[in-house]
Amino acid sequence: PETITIQELANRMSERAVDVIKFLMKQGQMHKITDVIDADTAQLVAEELGHTVKRVAESDVEEGLFDTPDTDENLSARPPVVTIMGHVDHGKTSLLDAIRKTNVVSGEAGGITQHIGAYQVTSPLGGKITFIDTPGHAAFTAMRARGAKVTDIVVLVVAADDGVMPQTVEAITHAQAAGVPLIVAINKVDKPDANPQRVRTELLQHSIVVESMGGETLEFEVSAKTGQGLDDLLEGLQLQAEILDLKANPERSAEGTVIEAKLDRGRGPVATVLVQRGTLRTGDIVVAGAEWGRVRALINDLGANVKEAGPSVPVEVLGFNGTPEAGDRVAVVESEARAREITEYRARQKRERATARMGSAGRTLVDMMR
Numbered sequence: 001p002e003t004i005t006i007q008e009l010a011n012r013m014s015e016r017a018v019d020v021i022k023f024l025m026k027q028g029q030m031h032k033i034t035d036v037i038d039a040d041t042a043q044l045v046a047e048e049l050g051h052t053v054k055r056v057a058e059s060d061v062e063e064g065l066f067d068t069p070d071t072d073e074n075l076s077a078r079p080p081v082v083t084i085m086g087h088v089d090h091g092k093t094s095l096l097d098a099i100r101k102t103n104v105v106s107g108e109a110g111g112i113t114q115h116i117g118a119y120q121v122t123s124p125l126g127g128k129i130t131f132i133d134t135p136g137h138a139a140f141t142a143m144r145a146r147g148a149k150v151t152d153i154v155v156l157v158v159a160a161d162d163g164v165m166p167q168t169v170e171a172i173t174h175a176q177a178a179g180v181p182l183i184v185a186i187n188k189v190d191k192p193d194a195n196p197q198r199v200r201t202e203l204l205q206h207s208i209v210v211e212s213m214g215g216e217t218l219e220f221e222v223s224a225k226t227g228q229g230l231d232d233l234l235e236g237l238q239l240q241a242e243i244l245d246l247k248a249n250p251e252r253s254a255e256g257t258v259i260e261a262k263l264d265r266g267r268g269p270v271a272t273v274l275v276q277r278g279t280l281r282t283g284d285i286v287v288a289g290a291e292w293g294r295v296r297a298l299i300n301d302l303g304a305n306v307k308e309a310g311p312s313v314p315v316e317v318l319g320f321n322g323t324p325e326a327g328d329r330v331a332v333v334e335s336e337a338r339a340r341e342i343t344e345y346r347a348r349q350k351r352e353r354a355t356a357r358m359g360s361a362g363r364t365l366v367d368m369m370r
């Protein structure tokens with residue numbers, strides 16, 4: 001049910017909270033400033049104090065912001081978005097670095113200039129593949145819980161000298177729960193004590209049957225250290241993607257998800273955004289969670305300024321007025337007024353949720369921030 005705190009109600013009417021409390025007292029209700037009242041009571045109070053009430057449901061404010069269906073004729077193929085998961089120290093980051101290194105032609109604009117949470121490479125078969133670096137398992141789950149389905153394929157990294165470990169199992173569970181196909185990368189095969197066959201057998205116990213054991217899950221023996229098997233892995237990813245037949249409409253206004261965001265001293269809020277449909281352009285007005293801004297610059301994974309980014313392309317977005325959060329959905333809106341309406345509404349919701357949580361503790365988060 002819709003609720004509001006007395007403080008927030010007073011704020012929105014530009015009245016003193018104490019006057020709201022007095023009014024309710026006359027009605028026989030005793031309240032503190034942090035108490036939550038229902039929407040009908042709030043409406044009564046507002047009208048008695050001479051305000052016009054306009055009740056806005058979340059569905060109205062957020063209407064049409066996400067998941068507007070793409071029409072068939074505008075769909076075109078898009079690269080797969082791949083997330084690497086696996087147990088601690090099994091070589092996820094090393095693998096991503098090695099894939100990127102072999103892929104970036106030396107001397108290419110910028111080269112590998114910085115660490116970025118997402119990047120795109122070209123497979124030996126010619127197709128593009130987008131990799132996401134950041135999500136730890138917690139982030140993956142959080143994103144999924146917030147409805148942000150960013151991953152098309154999970155690469156499960158298992159170290160050949162260590163085998164299936166607790167977080168390997170966790171990753172399998174996450175991929176299965178999300179209904180995302182999984183490809184196994186048996187890493188560190190260069191090590192003398194590597195035992196890839198043991199990995200295959202252990203995976204069986206978690207109902208992952210790899211191809212060489214008669215199953216359907218693609219598996220690749222790789223080494224982030226020597227580069228062995230990386231091209232095969234990329235080819236496998238492209239083939240898997242072709243089966244998935246991934247499509248998006250590049251012509252609509254952009255939607256996507258914040259992969260990571262930070263406040264940069266020089267550049268202000270910087271959000272790495274994965275564009276999922278449509279095309280994001282400089283000058284666009286974007287909302288992400290409770291923040292909005294006008295896109296001042298788009299920077300690709302090689303550190304170069306670009307004018308636009310289409311489906312499955314990760315870009316750094318400059319121009320947000322505040323720093324959004326990883327997992328926030330991003331959408332382009334038609335005007336600054338609309339951006340303000342949406343983000344102010346979300347900010348209020350966020351405050352109210354915080355207040356409701358803290359209410360019983362006496363002082364609220366809102367009080368403390370004053």
Ligand code: GTP
Binds near residue numbers: 095187223224225
């Ligand atoms: P977390 O992010 O901490 O979960 O670890 P990670 O999975 O990203 O592993 P990381 O890439 O940091 O690698 C862990 C260690 O394994 C490092 O010391 C790497 O150098 C080493 N390593 C990774 N891949 C290979 C490989 O293919 N062969 C060998 N010999 N060592 C590797």
Ligand code: MG
Binds near residue numbers: 092093094
């Ligand atoms: Mg790592």
